[in-house]
Amino acid sequence: MLWTVLPTSAIEALLNQLLALDSASRSRLQKLQGKRLRVTLGELGKPLTLTATDQQLLLSWVDQEPVDCHIITRLAVLPELRDSANITRLIKADALDIEGDPMLAQAFSKLIADLDIDWPEQLSQRIGDVPAQFVVQAWQRSQRWLNQRREDQQQWLRDVLIEEQRLAPGQHEFAEFTENVQALRARVDRIEFELKERQRGQ
Amino acid sequence: MKDSNSETIDFGYKKVAKGEKQGLVANVFNSVAKKYDVMNDVMSFGIHRLWKRYTIDCSGVRSGMKVLDIAGGTGDLTEQFSRRVGPTGEVVLADINNAMLEVGRDKLRNRGIVGNVRYVQANAEELPFADNSFDIITIAFGLRNVTEKQKALESMLRVLKPGGRLLVLEFSKPVLPVLSSAYDFYSFNVLPQMGRMVAGDAESYQYLAESIRMHPDQETLKGMMETAGYEQVTFTNLTGGIVALHRGFKF
Ligand SMILES: C[S@@+](CC[C@H](N)C(=O)[O-])C[C@H]1O[C@@H](n2cnc3c(N)ncnc32)[C@H](O)[C@@H]1O
Numbered sequence: 371m372l373w374t375v376l377p378t379s380a381i382e383a384l385l386n387q388l389l390a391l392d393s394a395s396r397s398r399l400q401k402l403q404g405k406r407l408r409v410t411l412g413e414l415g416k417p418l419t420l421t422a423t424d425q426q427l428l429l430s431w432v433d434q435e436p437v438d439c440h441i442i443t444r445l446a447v448l449p450e451l452r453d454s455a456n457i458t459r460l461i462k463a464d465a466l467d468i469e470g471d472p473m474l475a476q477a478f479s480k481l482i483a484d485l486d487i488d489w490p491e492q493l494s495q496r497i498g499d500v501p502a503q504f505v506v507q508a509w510q511r512s513q514r515w516l517n518q519r520r521e522d523q524q525q526w527l528r529d530v531l532i533e534e535q536r537l538a539p540g541q542h543e544f545a546e547f548t549e550n551v552q553a554l555r556a557r558v559d560r561i562e563f564e565l566k567e568r569q570r571g572q
Numbered sequence: 573m574k575d576s577n578s579e580t581i582d583f584g585y586k587k588v589a590k591g592e593k594q595g596l597v598a599n600v601f602n603s604v605a606k607k608y609d610v611m612n613d614v615m616s617f618g619i620h621r622l623w624k625r626y627t628i629d630c631s632g633v634r635s636g637m638k639v640l641d642i643a644g645g646t647g648d649l650t651e652q653f654s655r656r657v658g659p660t661g662e663v664v665l666a667d668i669n670n671a672m673l674e675v676g677r678d679k680l681r682n683r684g685i686v687g688n689v690r691y692v693q694a695n696a697e698e699l700p701f702a703d704n705s706f707d708i709i710t711i712a713f714g715l716r717n718v719t720e721k722q723k724a725l726e727s728m729l730r731v732l733k734p735g736g737r738l739l740v741l742e743f744s745k746p747v748l749p750v751l752s753s754a755y756d757f758y759s760f761n762v763l764p765q766m767g768r769m770v771a772g773d774a775e776s777y778q779y780l781a782e783s784i785r786m787h788p789d790q791e792t793l794k795g796m797m798e799t800a801g802y803e804q805v806t807f808t809n810l811t812g813g814i815v816a817l818h819r820g821f822k823f
Pocket residue numbers: 597601642643644645646647648666667668669672694695696697711712713714717718719
C-alpha cells in the first residue's frame with residue numbers, strides 16, 4: 371500500500387507545485403475539470419490514472435474506476451505521441467492502443483508542455499528582489515562559463531583527433547579526399563561507357 | 573424489554589453500561605480534539621495520510637457527487653472529497669462530537685475549503701438524513717467508537733443511494749504474528765507515553781489502544797456489513813492488516 375500511494379502522492383504534490391507557478395494553469399485545468407485519463411505502460415504494468423479537478427491534477431495507481439480515455443502503450447512510444455500525425459501509424463504497428471477520446475490525452479500533456487514559468491519572478495517573490503537578481507546573475511554567469519568550457523573541450527577534442535593523433539581528417543584533407551573521390555567516380559563512369567561502346571561495336 | 577442502562581458494552585477493556593459509552597467516548601475526543609491532528613501524525617508516523625488517500629482513491633468520487641464523511645472528526649477525508657466533488661457536489665462532515673467538528677471547521681476554512689461542505693452534529697446510529705441521499709459514505713477510524721455498530725451500519729445503508737458505496741477504514745488485525753506482537757508493544761507501552769508527552773493525556777490513548785483490540789477483525793466486520801444488507805463486500809489490508817479498508821455497495 372505504501373508503495374502504491376506514496377510515489378504518486380509525491381509526484382502529484384510536485385506537479386501541482388509546478389502548475390501553480392504558471393497563472394495560466396488554472397484556466398487550462400478548468401477546461402479539463404472532471405476529465406480522467408489512464409495510461410498503461412507495458413514496462414510498469416500498473417495503470418496510472420490522472421484526474422483533473424478545477425485546481426489540481428490528481429494521480430493514482432489505485433483508482434480502477436472508469437475513465438474518459440485510456441492509452442495503452444510502451445514508455446519508448448510516449449515522445450512520438452506529441453505529434454498527432456503519428457497516432458494512426460503507431461496503432462497500425464500495434465505500438466499503441468487508445469480507448470476513448472484521443473484528444474484528451476493531448477490536452478493533458480499540454481498542461482505540462484505549455485507551462486511557462488517566469489523563474490526570476492518566482493525567485494524574487496520568494497527571496498526578495500536583490501537576492502533574486504544576484505542568483506539570476508550567478509546562474510547566467512555559470513551558464514556562460516559552462517558553454518565556454520564546452521566549446522573549449524570540443525576544440526581540444528578536435529585538435530587531438532585531427533592534429534595529434536590523426537584519427538580523423540582535417541577540413542582541408544576531407545575536401546581534398548572528396549574531390550579525389552569525385553574524380554575517380556568520373557573516370558570509372560568514362561571507362562564503363564567506353565567498355566559498353568566497344569561491346570556494341572563487336 | 574431490558575433497560576439499555578443495565579446492559580453492558582466494551583469501553584476499551586472495561587465493561588460499562590450501554591447508555592454510558594457514548595458519554596465516555598465524548599470525553600475522550602473532547603480531551604484530544606485540539607491535539608488530534610498532531611497526535612495522528614506522531615502516532616502513525618504520518619502513515620494515516622496514506623491510508624486516507626488510499627480510501628479516497630477507492631471511493632470512485634466524481635465531480636457533482638454527494639458524500640457523507642461520518643465520524644469525520646477534523647475533516648481530513650472531507651477536505652479531499654471537497655476538492656474532488658467540486659462546486660456542483662456536496663460533502664457533509666458529520667460527527668457526534670462538537671469539539672472535533674469545531675476543530676475541523678476551522679482547519680478546513682483556513683485551507684480555503686468553503687462552499688461545498690456542510691457541518692452536522694450527528695450520531696452514526698441514527699443519521700438525520702433522508703433515505704437514498706448519498707453517493708458515497710466514509711467512516712474512518714470511527715466505527716470502533718460507536719456503541720451499536722450494527723445499527724450504525726444499517727443507518728448508513730438507509731441514507732446511501734442505490735448504487736452508492738460505503739467505505740469503512742478502521743484498525744484491524746495484523747496478518748503476521750510478529751507484526752501483531754510488535755504492534756501490541758507499540759500500542760500499550762509506547763502510545764500512552766506519547767499521548768502523555770504530546771497531548772498530556774495518557775488515558776485517552778490507553779482507551780485508543782484497547783478499543784483497537786476490541787474491534788471486530790476483518791472477516792467479522794465483513795459479515796456484519798453483509799448482515800446489514802450491503803452487497804459485494806470486500807476488504808483490503810493496509811500496512812499488514814494494522815488497518816483494513818472494507819467496501820460494500822447498496823443496490
Ligand atoms: C478517531 S476519530 C476519526 C476522525 C477522522 N475520521 C479521521 O480519520 O481523522 C473518531 C471520531 O468518531 C466520532 N464518533 C464517535 N462515536 C460516534 C458516533 N456514534 N457517531 C458519530 N461520530 C462518532 C468521534 O467524535 C471522533 O471525532
